[in-house]
Amino acid sequence: MGNVESINSPNGILVIGGGMSGLTAAIEAAEVGYGVFLVEESPYLGGRVARANKYFPKLCAPYCGLEINFRRIKTNPKIKVFTLAQVENITGKEGDYDVTVKLNPRLVNDNCTACGKCAEVCLVERPNDYNFGLDKTKAAYLTNLMAFPLKYVIDTKVCLGAECAKCVSACQYQAIDLGMSAESLHMKVGSIVLATGWKPYDATRLDNLGYGKYPNVITNVIMERLAAADGPTQGKIVRPSDGKEVKSIAFVQCAGSRDQNHLPYCSGVCCMGSLKQCTYVKDQSPETKVSIFYIDVRALGLLEDFLQRVQGIEGVTLVRGKVAKIEEDPATKNLILQAEDTAAGEKIKESFEMVVLATGMVPNTVEAKIPGNLVYDNYGFVAADAAGVYAAGCVRRPTDVSTSVQDGTRAALKAIQSIVRRGANG
């Protein structure tokens, strides 16, 4: 592995994670005047927010906010962005961190204009992880139309390499370099913001709810892609099994959440997420029957208004009862839900064409903890910052987008204070 030129920035801030929290922390710190190095594992910035269809409660598109942030990055020389980059090692202490970052090869350089000629000629297809495998891309692909940086990327795992090289000859800008290899970057920074985000709880572990077994049981994050105009179905909410428009749909709240067998905590956003997704369904097809099965609807503070709005939509029913079991009718691929309507004291056995499991958030720090003295709670969330290392967003607790923005700002302030305080003392 080759090395790229080291960075020596004792007053600089390393931000790990380019999602909403990390982006915010990076931009806020840079706009105060500090050098920021933003390291993101995937080929694009925006994280899970980029893959959402709409924000609640305003129901505007995430790219509205992301675009503003991308422009702030572009116009600020203080921020250096590394995509396809992974932090491999951190040593040292507050004010003097030695960080090793692995830069994975994009196989596409800065000449790229995103014209798409490479993908046109590319021979290999891969499941599109951005859309949870619901469609495919070529090995040379653009993650999404609004991607930042707006550059294609070639999946090294499936690319046929030099023996094919059709993309190299198709590209008019000499933007493709199949010889790129991983490189190692060393940097010295003063403080660190940890914003590695979350992943949805693994729904295949909910063996009573049929995800992974029945094609028409999907999860809330997949629903966002199904409803998104740049998603696998161009925004049409249809059943994975047969592409049919959905005439009845059930949302299963607390799919694994508040459950000692799975995630004992409440993720706090899934209720609002499902209420929001009700509006996606109803906007497309007002006659579709929508039921939400819940234990308690957690729409806190002003979000109560949104709950009332959705409750008022004709054909939306909220049923107080946790879904205990989902079975598939093999003939129709419809799903039969078993629950109790606990308010009425009646057992329910009802059929729906599609089911959305509202799965909760698992912090990525469960699997990947960074070296240092951060304190984690029983569920893997960062419970306390360490001197010089500050956590932001969903690694601290499950949060919605606007709270992540506030949390990113908090972390930026803490990281700056760490640098300034040492300057004053030393």
Place this chain on the structure above:
Amino acid sequence: MSPAVPDKETVDIIREMGGGTLKICYQCGTCTGTCPWNLVRTFLPRRMMHRAQLGLIDFGDKDIWTCATCGACAVRCPRGVEMIDVIRAMRKVIAEMGVAKVPDSLRVSVKNISYVGNPQGEPEKERGSWAQDLGVKPFAPGTELLYYTCCIPAFDAKVRRIARATVGILNKVGIDYGVLGAKERCCGESVRKSGNETIFQELAKGNIQAFAESGVKRVVVNSPHCYHTFKKEYPELGAEFEVIHLSQLLDQLIREGKLKFSKEIKKKVIYHDPCYLGRHNEIYDEPRRVLQAIPGVQLMEFQSSRKSSVCCGGGGGRVWMETPKEERFCDLRLKEAIDAGADVLAVACPYCMLMFDDSLLSIGKESTIEIKDISELVLEAL
């Protein structure tokens, strides 16, 4: 209608009787949605928990006796409410404090157990007579293994075939084992689940003493109910013996090469997980491995198996109570096995056998499918 007033005293009694986890129930209804009774009728365990939380239990409610303690709800409960303990506590209030009537058939069975050590009310001295012609040795100090015969195989004319097949295997393999005959009494597992704590304690202490006096170190059982109480409840009362279920022993013997099959059984065999072997004790693989090891057997699975297995309806004392014909979910299970094309429904529990044998008669499909214990199948193939 006037508002109901919570009765704290009743709540305290249920909690003292062992229903301590009652308070953490958050009323989501997962138990109702999971309970097998809802396949055949409406039964709302969630509402029962709610009423118990408020102390508004009607102890005369027949549904207190409905639960078969299969544990399907408890393994799914997001809060870890021990539903079976709560129900057992309510039954205890009735059985031990006499606040309401115990169902007649249950009362008679428990009384029989209390007097003669078996629910059938058979003479104690006859407990070993199933083995008369089989050359089974009485357990003597130094014998390696005790075969403890559950009351059902010991006395029930039809289920006796499990005991006979079991010793048939043990004899062929040449294991050093013996039986206690009249010295052993009912294990008391279902006695305890139906609220009769005092009688359970007497049974357990009697068996523990009898085992200790005879020098028993290791026990093999057919019934997952015996297994459960020996493994999980007897140690608290001073038991020091090791217990193993027959399926575990067979699996071990097959793996060690001590049990070799010489015949083929060319049949489709569907295995039914007994609740007390599966969910309660997480023994899922051993019986399956044993069945798969039999030459010719094609092992099939129910739609709902392992952790999601549907109860036969015989646990929690239900085996001694009457269930209306149209409410036997055991029938549904048997029909599923028949529809799936199985030749044999394999069980690993005498209660399951009793229940399925009944179902087979009542739905009139004796010529379509056989009910067999895994011990019978193994013996046939030896």
